[in-house]
Amino acid sequence: MLRLTFVRIFLAISLLSTVGAAWGVGAEEAPAGIKARPNMLFFIADNWAFPHAGILGDKTAETPAFDRLAREGVLFTHVFNASPICSPTRASILTGRPPHQLGEAGNLWGGFPGSLKVFTRMLEDAGYEVGFCGKPWAPGRYKPYGWSMNPVGREYKSFTDFLAVRDPAKPFFFWIGNVDTALRDAFQGWNYDEESVKGIDASGIVVPPQLPDTPEIRRDIQAYYGGVRKMDRALAGSVGALDQARLLDETVVVCTSDNGWQMPRGLANCYDAGSRVPLAVRWGSHLKAGRRVDDFISGTDFTATFLELAGLSPTAEMTSRSFVDLLLGRQGGKARDAAFIERERHANVRRGNLSYPMRAIRTERFLYIRNLRPDRWPAGDPQVYFDVGDYGDVDASAAKNFLQANIGKPGFQRYDRMIFEKRPEEELYDLVTDPAQVVNVAGQERYAAAQQDLRNRLDRWMRETSDPRIDPSCDPWDHYPYYAPGVLNGKKAAEPYAPR
Ligand SMILES: [Ca+2]
Structure with a gap:
């Protein structure tokens, strides 16, 4: 059969x-030993950050399933998503393009323009069976934009449901959007119940320097690690389902995340905590087991990679670069030496529906960030405006409550500055001396040449990719609708709130 x-x-x-x-x-002369048009399983976690996996050296993270993929396949150590925010990252993965080319899809809770070409549709047109379960492209709206279903494809209740009904004559691409590492919603924390955190030693947690080391913060991180463990068990279940269907070795299994963790100064920030993610790929005997690749990968690169595996080429407008060569350990791969990261409007938390635009370049040595509207509040306005409360781009959690309760108090000013206060137009971090990116060295004489070089590279990239922000007066993301369920001024609105 x-x-x-x-x-x-x-x-x-x-x-x-x-x-x-x-x-x-x-x-x-089809490639010796390489199965063309393999099945692909794309397991994408929500807000799971690098390096929170056992195989990446994290002693608290319990990730045997992820570690197995890496041990039996390839582990990538420098993967940066195009945005530190759900919807734009997921849109950039689907289109192979930077969020600033995607119109409304560059915002959180925006629309997904019908004109955008997505790789999942291209795979389907080429004979693949495509489906998803869990979190697809989200959050946002696609139906009023000409899409009859989510841009990822058809929804299934579970991966096993899909395996049971799929057409075995066709190769498949299946997307599993796991949400175990995300906060339950923007108003609650992670799960703190006993079962979720059982066995996770809060005293063994390494609190990064952008957060104060207190029991409150440790408790939040402990609960996050509970989510990491749960997510990894779901991954184990999916890999087990493939194995049971005797499809494991002929399926390319990819496990990654859409952005960094939801702790303050993580999600919605261009620091590593917001944009750097784990990635492991297993493909039976096609990949030499246990390889580690330190080349830079952009989240946009999944597009060209999946297309190449399916025997297709990216469209001319895609900036995506296939990393199939890196996967196979071939010479001559077009490896990146840097990644570009950007953000526009996250939650609608500034008067006038304003975005907080950032553009950044991350190299091996430096992270350079440009804050294009430094007069605005990076984490959202400090006065209550929406139900999400003060500084609404920092999602509600026990850690945020604790930090807010201590704003202005002795010993906390550095955290206020890093997390809530306005930021200078340029930030530069030297990762040799400051891997956590907490000491801004922009403007220091000894870094002047590096800063100028990164500034030029960022400008060049913005020009080459037709970033509307190259025009300093351009603010289109302030005016796109915001489709989050109504939470305006304490009232549950019947219709999602849209800026006037
Ligand atoms: Ca996310």
Whole structure:
């Protein structure tokens, strides 16, 4: 049965005859030992940050399933998503383009323009069966924009449901959007119940220097690690389902996250805590087991990678670069030496519906951030405006409550400055001396040349990718609708709030 399926797929591939071109060889000499058009399982966590996995050296993180993928496949250590925010990152993964090219999809809770081309649809058009369960492109609206279903594809109740009903003659791409590492919503913390955190030693947690080391903060991080453990168990279940269906070794299994953790100065910030994510890929015997790749990967690169695996090429407008060469350990891969990170409006937490635009470049040595509207509040206005409360771009949690209760108190000013207060136009962090990115060295004489070089690189990238922000007066993201369920001024609005 399986053999027959393989023959059918092989015939279909020969007919399409696109595979050879994508692999860089003639179709008839199909790559030795490489199965063309493999199944792909994309497991994407929500707000799970680097390096919170056992195999990355984190002693508190219990991630045996992720560690197994890395041990039996490839572990990537420098993966940065294009944005530190859910919807724009997910949109950039689907389109292979930076969020600033995606109009409303560059904001959280925006719309997904019908004109955008997504790789999942391209795979479907090329004969793949595509589906998802859990969190797809979200949050935001797609129906009024010409999409009959989520831009990821058709929704299934679970991965096992999908496996049971899929057409075995077709290869598949399946997206699992796990949310165990996210806060339950913007108003509650992680799960603190006994079962969720059982066995996770809060005293063993390493509190990063951007947060005060107090029992309140440790408790929040402990609960987050409970989420990490739960997420990893879900991953184990998905890999087990593949194994049970005898599909594991012929399926490319990818596990990553959409952005960094939801602790203050993480999510919605261009620091590593907001944008750097774990990534491991397993593909049976096709990948040499236990390799570690330190080249830079942008989250936008998944697009071209999945397309290449399916024998397709990215469109001309995609900035995505395939990392199939890096996966296979081939020479001549077009490895990046930097990643670009950006954000626009996260929650609608500034008077006048204003965004807080940032653009950043992360190299091995430096992180350079440009705050394009430094007169605005990076974490949201300090006065209560929406139900999300003060500084609404920092999601509500026990850690935030604690920090807010201590604003202005002795010993807390440095955290106020790092998390809540306005920021200078330029930030520069030297990762050799300051890996946590807490000491801004922008403007210091000894860094003048590096700062100028990074400034130029960022400008060049903005110009080359037609970033509307290259025009200093341009603010389109302030005017796009904000579709979060009504939480304006303490009232549950019947309709989502849209800026006037
Ligand atoms: Ca997220």
